Amino acid sequence: MFLSCQENIEYFRKRLNDNIDVLSKVLNKGNKSIAIIYIKSIINDQLLTDMILLPLTKNINEISVDYIKKNIITTASIEKIENSETADDEIIAGMLAGKVALFVDGEDSCILIDIEEVPIRMPTEPPTSAVLYGPRVGFTENAKKNISMLRKRLPTDKLVLKEFEIGKYTKTMVVLCYLKDIIKPEIVKDISKKLQNINIDGVIDTHYILSFLQKGQTSFFKQAGIAEKPDIVSAKMLEGRAAIIVEGSPVVLTIPFMIFEDIQNSNDYYTNPIYTSFIRIIRIMGILAAVISPGLYLSFRLFHHNILPLRFLITISNSTEGLPFTPFIELIFILILFQILYEVSLRLPRYLGLATSIVGALILGQTGVNAGLISPPGVIIIAMSIISIYIVPDETAQLTILRAIFLIIGGTIGILGIIGGMIYIINELATMQNYGTPYLTPYAPRTVKDLKDGVFMQPIYKMTTRPKSLIDKNEVKIKNERND
């Protein structure tokens, strides 16, 4: 920092590579000058005029940094930077964060005024967490807005927000949120330590952080909950979990994570518990259908036709007669075809989506069957499996891989291999602990109290305690009894 405004302008412009959006202005006040430097693309023009330029153009009794800070610029987001070894870096960081730097001739200090404005979208309902009834608002890419949404839902002094700056170049704001009365202190300690130890060039999205938080660097299974709505995150925090908000991402992580969380859905708590229980059973069946149905179908066709009912066997035989491929190749072919169509439909513009559906469903599917290249049962099984995967959208990646594995096992070893594979996977999940919480809780190990929010869900008034596997204090969450 220099004593002269002009030198400061030159120095800081140079530090910011003389970029086109780095602007400066000098206001002459008698024998002294006031200089402001800012990055135009990330500040609010209106605020710059109203809060800074207009007050500075008026008559000022005393031209000094302290006087301007106290009497002229009346905003809470203002801070004074004294000259020090790190002052220049602090000023640069401030300007990059949407602050205006103000210098006065002859003074080796400056003030930073926050008038940041970045383009943000309005909160909308996230596509993966749509509900029939219940809150629809979702997080946005702006961390501050996300925090405000969370604060609105948890207006308590027990809410703790710990900020971390991660990324050598991106300097991304990462916020660890939790309720200090509920959460296990070890979890906070563990997560904080891991966040502090992250040394990375840039954090573009929450998933960059996720890979550093999971135990075992090559873990196949998800180790953090993913939420895009404040109601879900606040409910999870009330159960004793921590949330991690990352600037630039509408996805918030919740930790610890148990696999059963993916069977639950926010809609479950806004409808009848009996219906919810039924739907949860359907979801589990959907997962099984998604993962093992192609493998199972293949194993029945290749190895165990003797245990199929005769009529069913005849129907399959008739429809698969004359196919040029073996059942194994046929299913692999259909699966790859569907997967390609899925990937294409994700990336195509919406107006082309219809064309893809026509090409996929009619031309490839129908014509393939008519041409005798693929069989109708094969198409049905794979289509059912592909659709079923989206019953648990957060586990799509894992289920897709598992389906392919079970398809290969079913086609090479048969049903014994499928059962062995299921046992192996469950055993793998049973070994996993997520920040001290067993991954298969509340079923293995069984935690009776937590079963109230299990497959057979109890009414909310009966869920009097927080999940026992998550907390070790402040267990009770509903104290009053229902008066019937």
Place this chain on the structure above:
Amino acid sequence: MKEMISTRQTAFFCSIMLFASKLIILPSLLFKANGYGAILCLGFIFLTELLILYFFIKLKEKYNNNSLKEILSMYINKFFIKVVFIILFIFFIIKLDYVLQENFHYLKLALYDKATILVYLICIIPVINALVYKGLKAFGRSLEVFYYVIISGIVICSAIWISSLANFGFNIYENNGLIGFFNGVYNYSFWFCDFIFLFIIIDKIKIENNYGRKLMRYSIFSASVCFFIFFSFYYVYQSVSFFQSSALYDLIQFASRIGYVGKLDILALYPIMFIMFFQCAMFLYCSKECYKVILNTKNEVQPLFFINILAILLYYFFIQNPDNLLTYSTSLFNHLGVIVEYLLPLLLFIFFVFNKNKEQNLVYKKKIIKNYKI
């Protein structure tokens, strides 16, 4: 720190091990030995097994955190401890091979026409090794997930048979007398010994609320279901029961169409496959633990490697032939079964009852050592 399993998981293990290898060939073998009196043999063996379980519960309550080796070391010297563990090791490894062979035979008959033993072993060995390698805790949790899936299959099978029990009969008087009874109990003892695994994992079980009651409850349930399956089998197949070599599958085939549901063979097949994996893994686990005591090692991989090789060799040279399976089990391994099932618990019982002074001395010694350390 020791890997502990909950009382509930232990109860599940007891329940599953009680079903193990009884629902396939054993009903017909017992019938061959004692006609309809086979059901009495089964009742007698189950009663003894439950008595052994009761004794185990008391033993565990007394020596809460002590392993079998530690308990034995209170009464016998190192050499005899090793002898006991060598016998147990042989027992478990043969059991492992037997279960593999019996199930292979069964699955080949019911599911796979052209399955080779190689494919079968490739499918089973990695899974059971993974179950054992990941530790008893994960093993117990895995069983916790699948327990009700397995039980529901067996219970549904039983429910289906009830509907087909109307037109047949069961004559308990058609048996081979006392000799047949003892033949049945003694010659087929190798198929039982269901709770011996508990003695191996005695120090890894947590004592929780209703510990004894839970273990007993689940075991009695399994014994009752097993008893019912035997009874249904003899009731349905009567004098030709000895001819049917896959009880559960034969029964479901007999009552294969219920209403408009259609064939339900899979119901009799999948529980057996699940049970087989868990049972084999438990035998592998127990043999690994015995190996560790015998060779005084803490390594986990080396015993598994050795046991796998040994089991495969044993299987290949002795048990591969189904005829050998029956011959050895009724003329050689039945003695081993009796030793392990009855003599080991009896030995422990004698120590437990008559040798209190020595044990108290040891407790006293341990206390002194503990105080000294503090």
